[in-house]
Amino acid sequence: MTSLYDEVAPTPxxxxxxxxxxxxxxGEPRTLDVEPRLLLAHMLRQGLKLTGTHTGCDTxxxxxxxxxxxGRPIKSCTMLAVQADGHEVETVEGLASxxxxxxxxxxxxxxxxxxxxxxxxxxxxxxxxxxxxxxNPTEDEVRWxxxxxxxxxxxxxxxxxxxxxxxxxxxxxxx
Amino acid sequence: xxxxxxxxxGLGASRRRVEDNRFIRGKGQYxxxxxxxxxxxxxxxxxxxxxxxxxxxxxxxAWEIPGxxxxxxxxxxxARNLAWMPTLSYDTQAVLAxxxxxxxxxxxxxxxxxxxxxxxDACQAIVVEYEMLPVIVNPDQAKASDAPLIRDxxxxxxxxxxxxxxxxxxxxxxKAFAEADKISKIxxxxxxxxxxxxxxxxxxxxxxxxxxxxxxxMTTQAPHxxxxxVAMVAELPEHMIRIVSPDLGGGFGNKVPVYPGxxxxxxxxxxxxxxxxxxxxxxxxxxSTGFGxxxxxxxxxxxxxxxxxxxxxxxxxxxxxxxxxxxxxSKFKIxxxxxxxxxxxxxxxxxxxTGYYTNKAPGGVAYRCSFRVxxxxxxxxxxxxxxxxxxxxxxxxxxxxxxxxxxxFPYRTAFGFLTDSGQYAKCLDIGLEAIGYKxxxxxxxxxxxxxxxxxxxxxxxxxxxxxxxxREYDIIGIKMFDxxxxxxxxxxxxxxxxxxxxxxxxxxTTWAQIVAHELGIPAEDVVVEEGDTDTAPFGMxxxxxxxxxxxxxxVAMVSRKIRAKARKIAAHLLEVSEEDIEWELGRFYVRxxxxxxxxxxxCAMAAYSNVPDGLxxxxxxxxxxxxxxxxxxxxxxxxxxxxxxxxxxxxVLKMVAVDDCGVRINPMIVEGQIMGGLTEAxxxxxxxxxTFDEEGNCIGSNFMDYLLPTxxxxxxxxxxxxxxxxxxxxxxxKGIGECATVGGPAAFVNAVMNAIHHTGVRNVDMPLMPNxxxxxxxxxxxxxxxxxxxxxx
Numbered sequence: 001m002t003s004l005y006d007e008v009a010p011t012p013x014x015x016x017x018x019x020x021x022x023x024x025x026x027g028e029p030r031t032l033d034v035e036p037r038l039l040l041a042h043m044l045r046q047g048l049k050l051t052g053t054h055t056g057c058d059t060x061x062x063x064x065x066x067x068x069x070x071g072r073p074i075k076s077c078t079m080l081a082v083q084a085d086g087h088e089v090e091t092v093e094g095l096a097s098x099x100x101x102x103x104x105x106x107x108x109x110x111x112x113x114x115x116x117x118x119x120x121x122x123x124x125x126x127x128x129x130x131x132x133x134x135x136n137p138t139e140d141e142v143r144w145x146x147x148x149x150x151x152x153x154x155x156x157x158x159x160x161x162x163x164x165x166x167x168x169x170x171x172x173x174x175x
Numbered sequence: 176x177x178x179x180x181x182x183x184x185g186l187g188a189s190r191r192r193v194e195d196n197r198f199i200r201g202k203g204q205y206x207x208x209x210x211x212x213x214x215x216x217x218x219x220x221x222x223x224x225x226x227x228x229x230x231x232x233x234x235x236x237a238w239e240i241p242g243x244x245x246x247x248x249x250x251x252x253x254a255r256n257l258a259w260m261p262t263l264s265y266d267t268q269a270v271l272a273x274x275x276x277x278x279x280x281x282x283x284x285x286x287x288x289x290x291x292x293x294x295x296d297a298c299q300a301i302v303v304e305y306e307m308l309p310v311i312v313n314p315d316q317a318k319a320s321d322a323p324l325i326r327d328x329x330x331x332x333x334x335x336x337x338x339x340x341x342x343x344x345x346x347x348x349x350k351a352f353a354e355a356d357k358i359s360k361i362x363x364x365x366x367x368x369x370x371x372x373x374x375x376x377x378x379x380x381x382x383x384x385x386x387x388x389x390x391x392x393m394t395t396q397a398p399h400x401x402x403x404x405v406a407m408v409a410e411l412p413e414h415m416i417r418i419v420s421p422d423l424g425g426g427f428g429n430k431v432p433v434y435p436g437x438x439x440x441x442x443x444x445x446x447x448x449x450x451x452x453x454x455x456x457x458x459x460x461x462x463s464t465g466f467g468x469x470x471x472x473x474x475x476x477x478x479x480x481x482x483x484x485x486x487x488x489x490x491x492x493x494x495x496x497x498x499x500x501x502x503x504x505s506k507f508k509i510x511x512x513x514x515x516x517x518x519x520x521x522x523x524x525x526x527x528x529t530g531y532y533t534n535k536a537p538g539g540v541a542y543r544c545s546f547r548v549x550x551x552x553x554x555x556x557x558x559x560x561x562x563x564x565x566x567x568x569x570x571x572x573x574x575x576x577x578x579x580x581x582x583x584f585p586y587r588t589a590f591g592f593l594t595d596s597g598q599y600a601k602c603l604d605i606g607l608e609a610i611g612y613k614x615x616x617x618x619x620x621x622x623x624x625x626x627x628x629x630x631x632x633x634x635x636x637x638x639x640x641x642x643x644x645x646r647e648y649d650i651i652g653i654k655m656f657d658x659x660x661x662x663x664x665x666x667x668x669x670x671x672x673x674x675x676x677x678x679x680x681x682x683x684t685t686w687a688q689i690v691a692h693e694l695g696i697p698a699e700d701v702v703v704e705e706g707d708t709d710t711a712p713f714g715m716x717x718x719x720x721x722x723x724x725x726x727x728x729x730v731a732m733v734s735r736k737i738r739a740k741a742r743k744i745a746a747h748l749l750e751v752s753e754e755d756i757e758w759e760l761g762r763f764y765v766r767x768x769x770x771x772x773x774x775x776x777x778c779a780m781a782a783y784s785n786v787p788d789g790l791x792x793x794x795x796x797x798x799x800x801x802x803x804x805x806x807x808x809x810x811x812x813x814x815x816x817x818x819x820x821x822x823x824x825x826x827v828l829k830m831v832a833v834d835d836c837g838v839r840i841n842p843m844i845v846e847g848q849i850m851g852g853l854t855e856a857x858x859x860x861x862x863x864x865x866t867f868d869e870e871g872n873c874i875g876s877n878f879m880d881y882l883l884p885t886x887x888x889x890x891x892x893x894x895x896x897x898x899x900x901x902x903x904x905x906x907x908x909k910g911i912g913e914c915a916t917v918g919g920p921a922a923f924v925n926a927v928m929n930a931i932h933h934t935g936v937r938n939v940d941m942p943l944m945p946n947x948x949x950x951x952x953x954x955x956x957x958x959x960x961x962x963x964x965x966x967x968x
Contacts, residue, residue: 037292051208052201054424056373057457061878064373092201105199109191112847116679117198118205118373118424147887150878152373152425153679155850156886 021085025050026094034081041065043081044091052092052121056150063149066122067091073129073148092121095128103169104128104162113162115153123149127163135170137163177695177759184698185691185760186906189843192684193703194422194677203422206377209392211450214379215244217440218294220284220301221459222276225312225534225871226325227305229272232284236300242289243297244447247439249273249283259328260408260438263400263431263650266337266499267329268537270435276305277325277497278536279871280462282435287443287451310534310871311335312962314471314492317531325497325532337499337530340508343590347523348477351486355477359562364940364960365550367469367494367535367865369875370542371883372678374424375460378437379452380444389444390417393437396426396676397716400650402708404433409441420706426678427855428540431502431718432465461881462873465502466535466865467542469494470509470550471961474558482568484577487516487524487589489554494533501539502718503546504648504655510539510547511639513590515555518599518637518809519577524589534871543855543916545640545719552636556921560632560928561937570929571607574635575600594637596899597809602833603635605895606811609831615815623933628818628952629828630930634921635812639805640910641724650715657721658712659729660797661690661737665783667776669694669701674714675726676706680912681844682722686730688840689906693734694741695761695775712797720910723840724806724901731905733798740794741778747787748773806901806909808836812853812922818930823949825927827857827890832919835897836911837904846894848912853892856919858884864942869963 018033025048032047044050044067053076056064060078067076068090076089095102104124107113114120123146130137130145137145142163143156151159184190197203234246249271252258259267272283284301288294309323316322317335326332352358378393389411395401398418406413423430436453443451455464470493477486491509495501503510509528516524542549563573578599579586586594607613615631622629645654658674671686687701705711714726738758745763746753749771756763764772773781782794811833818825832849839845862882865875875881900907920941927943928936936951940960947958 035292045207049210050201051205052203054205054374055207056375056424057878059457059877059879062373062457096200101199108199109195112192112843114195114198114679115681115847115851116372116374116423116425117194117203120198121201124199143886147885150373150883150885152371152427152855152883153851154847155852155854155892156889157850157892158847160886 019082021082023084024088026090036080036082038081039077040079040081040084041076044076050091050093054118054121056118061150063122063126064119066125066149068125068129071129071132073126090125092124095124103166104131106169107162107166111158111162111165113154113159119149119151123151123159127166131163131167131170135167135174137167139164178761180692180760183691183695184688186688186838186840188688188841190684190688190698190841192681194681194683205374205422205424206379206392206394207454209379209421211379211381214450214452215287215289215447216291216294217285217287217443217451217453218291218298219282219436219439219459220298221463222272222279222281222283224276224305224307225279226275226277226308226310228275228308230304230306233302234284237286237297240293240297240300242293243286244289245287245443246297247271247285247443252442255442257408257438257442260433262498262500263502264499265505268498268500270438274328278534279873280459280536282463285439285443287447310869312533312535312867312869312871314494314531314533317533325534335532337495337532338508339529341525341527342513343525344523345525348486348488348525351523352477352488355485356480357478357566359476359478359565361474361558361561361938363472363474363554363557363938365468365470365553366941366960367466367538368542368859368863369461369466369865369881370427370429370540371461372425372427372429375455375457376430376434376436376464377454378440379450380440381450382444382448384448388415388417389441390419391437391441392419392421394423394430395420396430396678396718398676398706398708399674399713400653400716401433403653405441408438418708420676423678427543428467428718429465430678431540432500434464457878458876462876463536465500465540466496466538467540468550469538472554474554476558476562478562478566480566482566482573482576484519484521487521489515489526491528493528493530494535495530495539496533496535496537498537499530500537502541502650504642505650505652507546510541511545512547512551514548514592514639515551517588517592517594518579518635520579520583521589526590535867541719543852544913545638545642548638549917552638552917553921555636556634556925560925564932570633571603571612574633575603592639593804594807595804595902597637597807597835598897598899599635599809602809602811602835602897605897606813606831606833609893609895610813610815610829626820628820628930630816630926630928632814632922632924632926632929633811634918634925635810636918637807637809638914638917640720640808640913641802641806642719642721643725643802644804645801653715655715656799656801657714657725657729658797658799659726659733660712661733661795663737663779663794665780667696667700667779669696670704671701671730672704672711673726673730674712675717675722677717680717680722680848681841685840685844686727689727689730690734692906693731694738720912723908724904724910725800725802727908728802728905729798729800732800733796736796736798737794741775743787743790744778744781745773748777748781803903806837806904808834808909808911808914810834810914810918812915812918814922814926816923816926816930818927818948820952823945823947823952825943825948829893830890831893831895832915833895833897834911834914835899836914837899837901837909838907840908845911849894849915850892852913852915853919854884854889855916857889857923860920860923860941860943862942862944864944866962
């Protein structure tokens with residue numbers, strides 16, 4: 001017996017096709033039936049209830065919806081969920097382990113890298129992609145790596161400091 | 176022994192933020208993250224044109240799409256007397272258009288469906304027939320004698336003029352101009368800008384037929400004002416309305432007004448008896464919600480040849496869009512524009528203001544500023560720069576000579592404000608030193624010989640932050656005070672609620688620091704809640720940098736009430752009279768024997784377990800704080816720029832900010848606010864550009880056309896501080912959240928003007944896009960930014 005159920009429309013609209021996809025989300029395979037036009041951001045938010053991925057601008061400019069797609073930062077409001085079939089997606093919910101924050105999360109808190117928090121998940125994931133390639137970036141390299149992500153509150157200076165803080169900690173940990 | 180205040184997270188501690196713990200985990204809860212059982216989704220159909228009569232609306236195809244639950248039009252709203260709603264400036268605004276559309280993006284119909292995608296599909300299926308009308312996109316067109324009447328819905332509105340208003344001393348000012356050695360004139364435009372918090376507006380209305388209670392989760396900076404407005408608009412009893420403002424993804428004034436989407440979602444929930452979620456897309460946010468600015472200035476200064484300012488005349492012409500929906504204190508028609516020149520000792524000043532309707536979205540929200548103060552300070556500092564140049568006096572020296580001096584406080588400004596504290600010259604001197612002003616003229620001259628254009632711009636200002644007092648400041652009649660409620664539990668932990676509402680300012684962190692300072696309860700033992708009108712005490716919300724000046728003061732005052740009661744309990748516990756007790760941070764002790772004492776936690780426990788006879792049990796209280804005056808922070812912002820003469824591109828070589836916001840509760844957060852403000856200042860000066868073509872199409876309806884600075888363009892900032900405590904605030908603090916946005920733009924523009932001063936150019940209107948700067952350098956002529964936008968601009 002299971003208590004799981006899903007409400008089914010009495011007459012499902014026959015003109016709405018769906019496709020079954022399997023996506024690895026934060027290391028866990030998830031299988032969903034999705035409309036082909038469904039955006040990846042909406043799949044994560046509404047389908048998987050991972051609301052840490054925010055949608056800000058709808059036009060790929062603001063980066064609030066940034067997730068890692070096979071390790072690379074992409075804007076999930078401009079990718080279809082079906083395109084993620086068979087791929088790996090990492091969201092902000094996958095950053096921390098049960099007991100420990102990721103150094104980037106710690107850095108943002110220590111260096112006051114956020115105010116309202118809306119851009120923060122996307123910023124942190126863009127930063128993670130950078131630091132995994134280059135754990136000793138210059139300030140300019142950080143600024144360039146984050147230039148696809150808008151923040152309206154902080155003025156970026158502390159975000160840059162947060163990422164450099166994390167880089168230093170990650171270097172210390174890897175030694 | 177008294178506690179170490181910094182260790183317990185009190186005043187002056189750069190305490191790391193409490194709210195970060197959820198945000199860095201992606202566990203913030205913004206409106207769009209909330210899901211209620213049975214929730215439907217709403218989408219709004221907006222007008223594609225700026226001015227047109229609605230001939231017909233056919234919604235039949237929308238109804239046929241499976242999953243559509245409700246389609247609302249203006250006619251259906253009108254049947255329920257909801258087609259129009261009052262604005263915060265005693266005007267009316269269409270909720271859904273019935274007769275005409277008056278700006279591009281105006282709300283025409285709404286679809287409520289099982290899913291947001293279906294709701295969007297159904298909006299596309301609605302057919303609206305429009306009869307086009309002539310379009311007005313600037314005040315010049317609005318005042319033309321043959322201009323079409325935009326607000327033909329209103330009685331006694333024969334023209335497009337909204338108001339004429341004036342303040343100041345006309346006769347005294349006329350006399351000053353008659354006696355002047357020189358008169359300096361300048362015309363300026365502060366263009367439309369959009370606050371653009373990353374999170375757009377949205378709401379979830381949940382009407383429960385069984386209880387009669389309406390709960391609305393929404394993006395609002397002022398939940399209690401919204402509750403009052405909803406009670407009036409929807410004619411629902413106020414106690415049956417609960418407004419919840421959850422985490423907000425920024426506000427900057429954009430989330431103060433009441434928007435049609437909120438009202439429609441409420442009616443939709445009442446009609447469907449289901450929760451209805453409306454989440455605005457970014458274009459909807461950019462083309463329909465509260466813009467800031469859009470003011471023209473004709474400014475004149477009467478000058479003595481030695482540099483003394485004798486008088487100031489300002490005439491502003493403001494473009495408010497199709498509905499006068501400014502969110503500002505009711506009696507000031509053009510906000511606090513008359514706060515201009517408050518830092519200068521000027522004998523006479525006179526301001527006249529005229530406001531017009533145009534076919535643009537309703538504007539006039541205070542975009543990260545205190546009611547038009549941004550425009551006031553920009554105009555002031557551009558006029559000051561022009562006057563210094565016209566007299567041939569050094570820009571820093573001219574400011575210093577005209578400053579209100581440190582020993583002149585309290586000082587009544589020419590427009591009637593009372594400033595109370597500051598060290599203006601000291602701030603300026605720190606800034607000049609930091610930017611390297613001393614040898615700059617030689618450096619500039621030398622660079623120019625080599626074809627390089629360098630400039631330093633200065634902006635100095637004091638601005639009024641923290642409305643009220645309630646004698647003079649109200650919004651739709653509601654007085655501008657604020658509140659705090661503090662409950663100290665038995666074990667000495669506490670719950671604090673205020674009438675403010677953080678949008679990223681960090682109230683959960685800083686309010687607890689004020690409690691720690693007043694009571695010695697460690698900040699980590701104080702939890703802060705805001706934004707739920709069922710639990711928070713009545714307050715006017717967070718905007719105009721008013722949280723610390725007003726709600727923050729209420730936090731200090733309620734803590735003092737708690738301390739007064741705890742003192743009685745301490746006397747009882749120590750078995751001495753109250754008069755024999757002294758207070759040190761966190762502890763009462765017997766004056767004659769400092770070793771004998773009880774902590775605030777001891778008193779809390781006793782308040783619930785060992786109360787003296789005649790004293791009420793418990794340790795809770797509230798405070799409503801009506802400030803005696805505004806707070807007057809001062810700032811000196813200095814920018815050094817280099818322009819590429821071949822492209823007009825300008826780079827910021829250095830940006831220095833010297834802020835005096837009085838006592839700093841949390842220096843880390845204060846600096847964060849300043850840097851954020853400087854970035855918005857840079858953005859307005861350089862790229863944020865929302866204009867309109869001659870048909871009223873909004874140019875800048877998305878982030879591809881409306882440019883916001885990224886980490887790559889944004890310069891680094893060097894911050895300095897001066898502390899002059901506010902004499903009337905309980906902890907000596909002044910507002911700070913908006914200073915840099917207010918004072919910053921003029922520093923950048925003055926720097927660019929300083930770099931090209933030799934070309935004869937006196938003004939280029941913001942934003943200083945490279946093509947404008949290039950054209951100015953090439954032609955030696957001023958560049959006006961009045962819309963409609965020229966082709967190719």
